[in-house]
Amino acid sequence: MQPLSNTETYSLGAISFVCLAILISSLRNNGEPLFDSLAISGLAFAFSYCIIRWSGDTFLKRGFKGRDMSKKQPIEIPEFMGVLPALVYLLALTAFVPFVFKSDIVEMTSGAGNKDDLLEAQQNETVRFLHLFPLEKLAPYGFAGFTLAAAILLGIMDDTFDLRWRHKFFIPAFASLPLLALYGIKYGETHVMVPAPLRGYLGERTELGMLYYVYMAALSIFCPNCINILAGINGIEVGQSLVIACLIVLNDALYLSPTVQQPHPAAESHLLSIYLLLPLIGVSLALLQHNWFPAKVFVGDTYCYFAGMVFAVVAILGHFSKTLLLVFIPQIFNFVYSAPQLFALVPCPRHRLPRFNARTGLLEPSVATFSDERPLRPIVGEVLKILHKLKLVRVAVDETTGRVTESSNLTILNLWLVWRGPLREDRLALEILAMQTACGLAGLWVRHSLALMLFAVDNRF
Amino acid sequence: MQPLSNTETYSLGAISFVCLAILISSLRNNGEPLFDSLAISGLAFAFSYCIIRWSGDTFLKRGFKGRDMSKKQPIEIPEFMGVLPALVYLLALTAFVPFVFKSDIVEMTSGAGNKDDLLEAQQNETVRFLHLFPLEKLAPYGFAGFTLAAAILLGIMDDTFDLRWRHKFFIPAFASLPLLALYGIKYGETHVMVPAPLRGYLGERTELGMLYYVYMAALSIFCPNCINILAGINGIEVGQSLVIACLIVLNDALYLSPTVQQPHPAAESHLLSIYLLLPLIGVSLALLQHNWFPAKVFVGDTYCYFAGMVFAVVAILGHFSKTLLLVFIPQIFNFVYSAPQLFALVPCPRHRLPRFNARTGLLEPSVATFSDERPLRPIVGEVLKILHKLKLVRVAVDETTGRVTESSNLTILNLWLVWRGPLREDRLALEILAMQTACGLAGLWVRHSLALMLFAVDNRF
Numbered sequence: 001m002q003p004l005s006n007t008e009t010y011s012l013g014a015i016s017f018v019c020l021a022i023l024i025s026s027l028r029n030n031g032e033p034l035f036d037s038l039a040i041s042g043l044a045f046a047f048s049y050c051i052i053r054w055s056g057d058t059f060l061k062r063g064f065k066g067r068d069m070s071k072k073q074p075i076e077i078p079e080f081m082g083v084l085p086a087l088v089y090l091l092a093l094t095a096f097v098p099f100v101f102k103s104d105i106v107e108m109t110s111g112a113g114n115k116d117d118l119l120e121a122q123q124n125e126t127v128r129f130l131h132l133f134p135l136e137k138l139a140p141y142g143f144a145g146f147t148l149a150a151a152i153l154l155g156i157m158d159d160t161f162d163l164r165w166r167h168k169f170f171i172p173a174f175a176s177l178p179l180l181a182l183y184g185i186k187y188g189e190t191h192v193m194v195p196a197p198l199r200g201y202l203g204e205r206t207e208l209g210m211l212y213y214v215y216m217a218a219l220s221i222f223c224p225n226c227i228n229i230l231a232g233i234n235g236i237e238v239g240q241s242l243v244i245a246c247l248i249v250l251n252d253a254l255y256l257s258p259t260v261q262q263p264h265p266a267a268e269s270h271l272l273s274i275y276l277l278l279p280l281i282g283v284s285l286a287l288l289q290h291n292w293f294p295a296k297v298f299v300g301d302t303y304c305y306f307a308g309m310v311f312a313v314v315a316i317l318g319h320f321s322k323t324l325l326l327v328f329i330p331q332i333f334n335f336v337y338s339a340p341q342l343f344a345l346v347p348c349p350r351h352r353l354p355r356f357n358a359r360t361g362l363l364e365p366s367v368a369t370f371s372d373e374r375p376l377r378p379i380v381g382e383v384l385k386i387l388h389k390l391k392l393v394r395v396a397v398d399e400t401t402g403r404v405t406e407s408s409n410l411t412i413l414n415l416w417l418v419w420r421g422p423l424r425e426d427r428l429a430l431e432i433l434a435m436q437t438a439c440g441l442a443g444l445w446v447r448h449s450l451a452l453m454l455f456a457v458d459n460r461f
Numbered sequence: 462m463q464p465l466s467n468t469e470t471y472s473l474g475a476i477s478f479v480c481l482a483i484l485i486s487s488l489r490n491n492g493e494p495l496f497d498s499l500a501i502s503g504l505a506f507a508f509s510y511c512i513i514r515w516s517g518d519t520f521l522k523r524g525f526k527g528r529d530m531s532k533k534q535p536i537e538i539p540e541f542m543g544v545l546p547a548l549v550y551l552l553a554l555t556a557f558v559p560f561v562f563k564s565d566i567v568e569m570t571s572g573a574g575n576k577d578d579l580l581e582a583q584q585n586e587t588v589r590f591l592h593l594f595p596l597e598k599l600a601p602y603g604f605a606g607f608t609l610a611a612a613i614l615l616g617i618m619d620d621t622f623d624l625r626w627r628h629k630f631f632i633p634a635f636a637s638l639p640l641l642a643l644y645g646i647k648y649g650e651t652h653v654m655v656p657a658p659l660r661g662y663l664g665e666r667t668e669l670g671m672l673y674y675v676y677m678a679a680l681s682i683f684c685p686n687c688i689n690i691l692a693g694i695n696g697i698e699v700g701q702s703l704v705i706a707c708l709i710v711l712n713d714a715l716y717l718s719p720t721v722q723q724p725h726p727a728a729e730s731h732l733l734s735i736y737l738l739l740p741l742i743g744v745s746l747a748l749l750q751h752n753w754f755p756a757k758v759f760v761g762d763t764y765c766y767f768a769g770m771v772f773a774v775v776a777i778l779g780h781f782s783k784t785l786l787l788v789f790i791p792q793i794f795n796f797v798y799s800a801p802q803l804f805a806l807v808p809c810p811r812h813r814l815p816r817f818n819a820r821t822g823l824l825e826p827s828v829a830t831f832s833d834e835r836p837l838r839p840i841v842g843e844v845l846k847i848l849h850k851l852k853l854v855r856v857a858v859d860e861t862t863g864r865v866t867e868s869s870n871l872t873i874l875n876l877w878l879v880w881r882g883p884l885r886e887d888r889l890a891l892e893i894l895a896m897q898t899a900c901g902l903a904g905l906w907v908r909h910s911l912a913l914m915l916f917a918v919d920n921r922f
Contacts, residue, residue, distance in 0.1 A: 058622060062621060062622055063524075083618075087614065087615075087618075090611060090614075090639075091635070091638070093639075094638045094639045094642050095638075095642075097639075097642035097643070097645075097646060098642060098645060098646065101646045135600070135646065135647060138600035138603075138604075138643065138646065138647060139596070139599035139600040139602075139603050140603075141600075141603075142599075142600050142601075142602075142603025142604040142606070142607050142639070142643065143599075143603040143606070143607075145603070145604070145607035145610075145639055146603050146604075146606035146607045146610055149606075149607055149610030149611050149614060150551060150610050152614060153548065153551075153610060153613060153614055153617070154548075156614070156617055156621075157544075157548075160523060160617075160621065161519060161523055174552070177552070177555045177556075178551075178554075178555045178558075178603070178606055181555050181556075181558035181559060182558070182599065182603065184558075184559060185558060185559065185562045185596065185599065186596060186599060
């Protein structure tokens with residue numbers, strides 16, 4: 001068991017002490033659930049940090065280990081460690097229940113209850129009212145926990161049994177079933193708003209029916225897998241999840257800020273989203289501390305499934321799946337860019353992570369080589385040459401035959417290295433995360449500006 | 462991958478076909494949820510049966526294997542296979558949601574809604590009304606799923622990492638937290654009825670407050686661990702879970718039978734209990750087929766946690782934890798009987814399962830031997846001698862010193878062998894299960910008869 005350093009012990013102790021104090025005072029004085037959520041996330045951070053450190057040896061002993069090939073001395077480090085923060089997350093989710101649910105308030109948008117009482121209560125304590133949940137929200141909360149626990153379960157099965165790619169791809173869809181069942185029973189809304197230019201043809205809203213469930217299942221498949229394939233360097237899986245989580249929280253905050261007229265109809269959904277994301281940020285920060293360059297632990301597929309599923313859950317429950325896709329732009333690009341290799345149009349080596357140059361200590365684009373045994377179709381070669389001219393890939397061409405003999409692997413990490421030249425591993429991760437943050441902020445800005453044009457109204461106002 | 466035999470393929474195909482037909486017709490005509498639950502349990506049986514058969518080799522390859530020491534040729538068979546039926550159970554729980562929840566009915570016991578409409582609806586379709594759930598029941602259902610998924614998760618961690626006894630003992634308490642949180646928020650009832658003879662002193666009901674939560678957590682620790690320690694011969698973990706599940710379903714049925722005046726206030730809780738237990742019976746039957754003598758697979762701790770937690774969940778949500786204990790009599794006896802060894806009053810060997818006599822092919826009581834290195838305190842020796850005379854243990858005494866040199870291990874399985882003489886493994890399992898059924902039936906009979914005396918009224922009427 002690796003002990004904590006003194007500094008770590010004191011810092012984590014101080015964080016835990018402050019968070020506990022907030023929670024205890026909140027239980028006594030009916031405090032603000034938003035602060036409680038922050039406090040629980042702080043505790044989740046401290047607990048995850050310790051338990052990851054303490055459990056590394058146990059994981060190594062049980063055979064959960066991997067070799068970090070992008071280091072001069074590739075030593076074996078624990079693999080599959082993301083399961084611990086995921087379990088702590090479930091604990092945090094549970095611990096938060098008594099702080100946020102109260103049986104004596106009714107749902108804002110509910111038709112039941114005495115409207116006059118409701119309005120009065122709203123005027124009296126608009127803010128408090130907003131940040132607490134009525135009992136009707138218990139069901140979505142419970143099913144969210146069910147879904148996330150199922151996602152972690154299936155992630156563990158994947159990490160333990162090394163499932164085949166075509167199986168693991170669909171795993172998140174199974175995990176999302178409880179949420180879809182809840183959605184069908186409790187909400188059942190399957191329409192989408194139609195953008196203004198198309199309203200002449202389709203009406204203001206269009207009914208998708210069963211297609212909407214297929215769409216939600218696809219979203220649950222998409223989020224975890226996208227995070228899972230943008231991987232291969234220290235800290236990138238956790239880092240990108242953190243960036244996405246922060247961007248969604250930022251978007252949620254827009255609906256809850258005091259400048260927006262309250263009670264806003266979408267406020268509760270976005271509040272639930274914040275409550276689900278803050279503990280994710282807490283446990284992910286702890287994991288990132290251990291997984292950042294030079295990594296002491298690997299996170300495993302379980303973490304990717306779990307984090308991706310949290311995003312799918314908040315988007316489905318909060319009805320903002322289109323906004324979600326805006327903060328996934330680099331992942332979507334990476335998926336589309338990878339598709340030729342994933343679907344075997346371009347031969348795909350077993351690993352596509354950037355190549356470590358032991359002489360310089362820097363990462364360089366890794367390449368797929370094409371030979372007579374692994375041929376490249378001529379038409380694909382021509383397309384690659386064009387992409388090369390557009391600087392979207394780097395290929396090597398046999399000068400005598402004019403045929404493409406190798407190409408950089410089609411991942412955003414390799415592409416970034418093609419653009420920027422060799423980089424150290426942490427530098428590459430930082431730049432990718434910065435790019436992701438910029439894309440996400442731009443996406444959100446466009447969403448709230450363009451919404452006015454496309455839908456005639458931004459639902460934030 | 463082990464294929465199914467032709468007979469198996471046809472039987473499972475036929476079962477699945479009938480069950481699917483029931484479900485499809487039910488979706489079209491708003492069928493009876495009780496039949497749907499049976500149909501889904503049938504499908505869960507068929508699916509578990511196939512997936513256990515197909516996955517054995519994968520588990521062996523990944524190192525989940527154990528040697529069955531009670532056989533003439535102890536071969537290695539897959540261990541930890543109970544995780545598969547547990548996952549199928551979660552799937553079944555999810556698939557059932559659209560069949561049982563309807564948004565257009567209100568809760569029987571709810572104060573909201575128009576009472577006249579409610580009564581009319583009740584008169585019109587008493588039976589249908591009873592077997593469907595209103596949306597308010599979604600939250601308990603979701604949190605039940607959350608809790609069970611968490612129990613399976615922690616069971617997997619145990620099976621994977623071989624946790625220490627003092628850690629694994631408390632695992633179920635963590636898994637039960639979501640349910641306790643829900644209970645606190647949604648019900649919050651922490652009183653118990655006081656038996657009539659004590660009412661003069663304590664009043665009709667007594668408030669337990671926080672103690673009630675400790676009691677529920679203890680119940681969640683107790684049920685899984687009880688099943689886990691009554692183990693060691695083929696089929697006994699699954700068999701006893703099946704017997705318990707059937708006994709609880711029988712008790713539930715008493716509250717739902719047409720002879721009881723409907724709507725009965727406890728009917729909904731018992732209906733939920735049936736809906737949670739039927740799929741458990743389905744997946745357990747499939748597991749038992751593979752785990753019964755001679756076992757093709759071992760079930761692992763995961764199954765015990767999972768099955769035990771299902772019982773704790775239904776009892777907590779259904780407020781019948783005292784009744785639950787009546788169907789756990791053999792397990793309670795086994796726990797109390799084992800306690801001297803569990804708490805090291807009597808030296809405890811690493812394994813306490815009955816000893817296999819390779820010459821006769823029968824099981825005999827296994828013994829703990831006491832030597833100078835593993836001494837027995839004299840007073841404990843005297844108690845063991847008394848128990849020996851009461852035929853509650855079999856000891857061997859050194860004739861010269863008069864000291865106890867060995868004693869049969871303190872489990873109900875060994876005790877049964879002391880009473881009945883050597884038995885074949887399947888015979889022993891059958892007799893224990895028969896005894897358990899008899900005890901459970903007697904317990905339930907006493908409960909519904911004595912209730913009249915102790916509480917002045919049996920809540921069934």
